[in-house]
Amino acid sequence: MASNPISRLTLQRLPTYLSYLKNLPEGSPPNISAAVIAAGLGLGEVQVRKDLASVSNAGRPKFGYSVLELVKDLEHFLGYGIYHRAVLVGVGNLGLALLSYPGFMDYGLHIVAAFDVNRALIGSTVDQRPILPAEALSGYCRESGIQIGVLTVPAAAAQSCCDALVSGGVRAIWNFAPVHLQVPPGVLVQRENMASSLALLSYHLKTQNGSPEKSD
């Protein structure tokens, strides 16, 4: 377990390893090799070893990794069991979906309230979480010690909502709006860019259909 700063891309792969290991079929052997993990996830073998070495000592030459130990180390590193209280801003189609999605709890995200400008929504609840007026956003975050803001508002509203989150003390923002947000140092914005993904897919179709130059 090296203690150099972990690389961004390694960090992004860690949840994938964890989920892979936790979903190994019943009755799998207690140890697993980097080669098997790599094949299962479509990664390079060396990359797997390097990634895992950055958070764990569970690997032993000749035996591979103890699955149990590796899971424990990954969970520890990723802060498994530590829940981050979050708010969601913008209860439209996407926002409502994320709000209703039970899977985030598995990743430590606990959305405790939602905010919107639509008077028709305000006052109702989604799975016991209240929908509150946007004006209350900043104060609520500060009083409740909210750590993460999930932004699912239209592009035009994103920056001002972001400002409200920041002034409420939030320092990590998950941004689904298709805009770049200006934030002070110390605040991380992670943009989830659906349009980028679709650009890759549609470019693939274009180049594969139109011109059959490359085939893999």
Add this chain to the structure above:
Amino acid sequence: MASNPISRLTLQRLPTYLSYLKNLPEGSPPNISAAVIAAGLGLGEVQVRKDLASVSNAGRPKFGYSVLELVKDLEHFLGYGIYHRAVLVGVGNLGLALLSYPGFMDYGLHIVAAFDVNRALIGSTVDQRPILPAEALSGYCRESGIQIGVLTVPAAAAQSCCDALVSGGVRAIWNFAPVHLQVPPGVLVQRENMASSLALLSYHLKTQNGSPEKSD
């Protein structure tokens, strides 16, 4: 406009440029410089010029880029106006949300049908798109010439649904399930990894909170 193969990361940034340019305030000047775009999107100035040069000739020394021309070139490159017919597999929380989300049309994604195993859902429609039985997936794709499959099924079902899509002739898959999919050459899988994003956010909070070594 260089005609080298475009880099993956450049390609992913192109929709961002397009959206930025299209949302410029009314009455903005007809030309814009790389420096302004870079500042607006939080990118490097040289990177912007290089990215744009890969798809457009709209830049002129001393004047910057003609916004109109640049928009046209980006739209052309990204295949604006070309709709890809898609199916969505797995009408759970997330699937239903994506199905209801009107924004994808802007990116050329046209979901024409959804599939699920839940008999209670089959036969109903969402915004005029039918929910059909999973058994019909492969045949439907082939008959309707479906190009893109959106996978929002549980991890355990992902590979078999993927196989059905592939055997139906689909060659681009947008995978929201937290698993690696095995596909034959020529088929592109783009994985949308929510857990990775959350890992970055929560690691940021951990390092910023726990140890105040670095502050930017």
Add this chain to the structure above:
DNA sequence: TAGATTGTTAATCGATTAACAATC
């Protein structure tokens, strides 16, 4: 022409991969 701004070539940086050393 001079100056601003683009486009490109070369240098740097970060991540992946290859080669190898360590170890059970």
Add this chain to the structure above:
DNA sequence: TAGATTGTTAATCGATTAACAATC
């Protein structure tokens, strides 16, 4: 001990950035 597999050091690759040339 020999062999399998991990961990690490060095080489490669791809993307970004810096320096500069081109041009309006």
